[in-house]
Amino acid sequence: MxxxxxxxxxxxxxxxxxxxxxxxxxxxxxxxxxxxxxxxxxxxxxxxxxxxxxxxxxxxxxxxxxxxxxxxxxxxxxxxxxxxxxxxxxxxxxxxxxxxxxxxxxxxxxxxxxxxxxxxxxxxxxxxxxxxxxxxxxxxxxxxxxxxxxxxxxxxxxxxxxxxxxxxxxxxxxxxxxxxxxxxxxxxxxxxxxxxxxxxxxxxxxxxxxxxxxxxxxxxxxxxxxxxxxxxxxxADFMGYRNRVAGRLVGEAGGFVRVAIDGGELEGLLQGPAPKDGRVVVALRPEDLRAGAAGSVDAKVTAIEYRGHEFVGLAAVASGAELHFSADERLAAGAPVRLSGARERTLVFAETAA
CATH class of the missing domain: 3.40.50.300 (P-loop containing nucleotide triphosphate hydrolases)
Known part of the structure; x- marks a missing residue:
C-alpha cells in the first residue's frame, strides 16, 4: 500500500x-x-x-x-x-x-x-x-x-x-x-x-x-x-517520577547538587538555574531509590509488596512525606529503612517549576 x-x-x-x-x-x-x-x-x-x-x-x-x-x-x-x-x-x-x-x-x-x-x-x-x-x-x-x-x-x-x-x-x-x-x-x-x-x-x-x-x-x-x-x-510526574520531595540546596560537587530534605540528603542534577531562595523539589523514580545500609535518607516502611524480580515499598520520612522505593528483600511495615538515590537519575527542579 x-x-x-x-x-x-x-x-x-x-x-x-x-x-x-x-x-x-x-x-x-x-x-x-x-x-x-x-x-x-x-x-x-x-x-x-x-x-x-x-x-x-x-x-x-x-x-x-x-x-x-x-x-x-x-x-x-x-x-x-x-x-x-x-x-x-x-x-x-x-x-x-x-x-x-x-x-x-x-x-x-x-x-x-x-x-x-x-x-x-x-x-x-x-x-x-x-x-x-x-x-x-x-x-x-x-x-x-x-x-x-x-x-x-x-x-x-x-x-x-x-x-x-x-x-x-x-x-x-x-x-x-x-x-x-x-x-x-x-x-x-x-x-x-x-x-x-x-x-x-x-x-x-x-x-x-x-x-x-x-x-x-x-x-x-x-x-x-x-x-x-x-x-x-x-x-516528570507523568514520565514516572513518582517521588517528589521538597528540599533546599546545600552544596554542589562534580556537576551534582546536594539537597537537604527531611530525613537526610539526596544528590542530583539541577534542571535550569539555581533558585535564589534555594528551595527545590527532588524528583526520582521508585526504581532509582533503593533500600540499603549505605543510604542517606532515614524513613520508616509503611507498606511493601512483591513484584516478582524485586520488592517495591512505601516509606515515610519524619514529616510524613512518602517515598516509593525498591528493595531486594521484604521489609516489615514500621521498620526503619535507609534510602539512597541514583544521583545521575535524580532530577532537581526549582520549587516554582511545577
Missing amino acids: TTPVFQELRLEAIRREFGGFNALKGVSLTIRRGEFIALLGPSGCGKTTALNCIAGLLALSGGRIMLDDRRIDTLRPEQRGFGMVFQNYALFPHMTIAKNIGFGLRMRGTPADEMARRIAAAVQLVRLQGQEAKLPGQLSGGQQQRVAIARAIVIEPPLVLMDEPLSNLDAKLRLEMRQEIRRIHSSLGSTTIYVTHDQEEALSLADRIVVLREGEIRQVGTPEELYARPTDLGV
Whole structure:
C-alpha cells in the first residue's frame, strides 16, 4: 500500500473552546512524513481534542492546520482522507470482517477488483487471514482492534489517527498489539498520530512524544529525551517520577547538587538555574531509590509488596512525606529503612517549576 506524498503536517496555534473552557490554548506542532507521534497526557489535557481537530470531527476556534502548503482545517473529515482508529473499535456488528474493512472503499466508489485486492492486502498486514467471513462478535478484542486498524489503513491514508486504541484490552493483549501497531506503521511507511495516557505505550511506540497538560504543549522530544530529562515537574510526574520531595540546596560537587530534605540528603542534577531562595523539589523514580545500609535518607516502611524480580515499598520520612522505593528483600511495615538515590537519575527542579 502507498500513502499520498506529503512532507509535513503543521498545527499553527490551534485553539478549541467549549463555552468558556479552553481545551486547546494555541498548540503549534510540526509532524514530518513517516513519523510516529504520541500525544501523551492525563485525562482532560487536550490530546483527544487535538486529534479530533486534525480529523475534522471538531472545528477549530482559532489557528489553522496545514498539510504542506494546503490548509485543511476548513475541509470536511471525508475530504481530508485520514484513517481513524477509535478506542471502542466502532465496527458494524452485522457486517463481516471483510465488509467492515472495505466500508471506506465502498463509500469512495472503489471498483470491485481494486477493493478486493486492497482488502486482502490489509487482512494480510494485520494477520487476520481466514477471519474474513466472520462477524465482529465472533472475534476477540485484540482481533477486533486489528479489524479497526485494517479499516483505517485500507483507504491508503496520508495520516493514521489512533485514539487510545488499546485501552479496552488486557495487559497481555496491549503488549502484543503495541508491537503489531509499530510493525504495521513501519511496513506502511505511513505517518501516525497516537493518543495515549500510558507513558509506557508512548515510550515504546513513538519516534517523538508530545506531552500535553491543560491544553498546552509542555515538552516535545524523543522517548529517550523525555524519559531522562523532563523539563518540568509536571512532565516528570507523568514520565514516572513518582517521588517528589521538597528540599533546599546545600552544596554542589562534580556537576551534582546536594539537597537537604527531611530525613537526610539526596544528590542530583539541577534542571535550569539555581533558585535564589534555594528551595527545590527532588524528583526520582521508585526504581532509582533503593533500600540499603549505605543510604542517606532515614524513613520508616509503611507498606511493601512483591513484584516478582524485586520488592517495591512505601516509606515515610519524619514529616510524613512518602517515598516509593525498591528493595531486594521484604521489609516489615514500621521498620526503619535507609534510602539512597541514583544521583545521575535524580532530577532537581526549582520549587516554582511545577
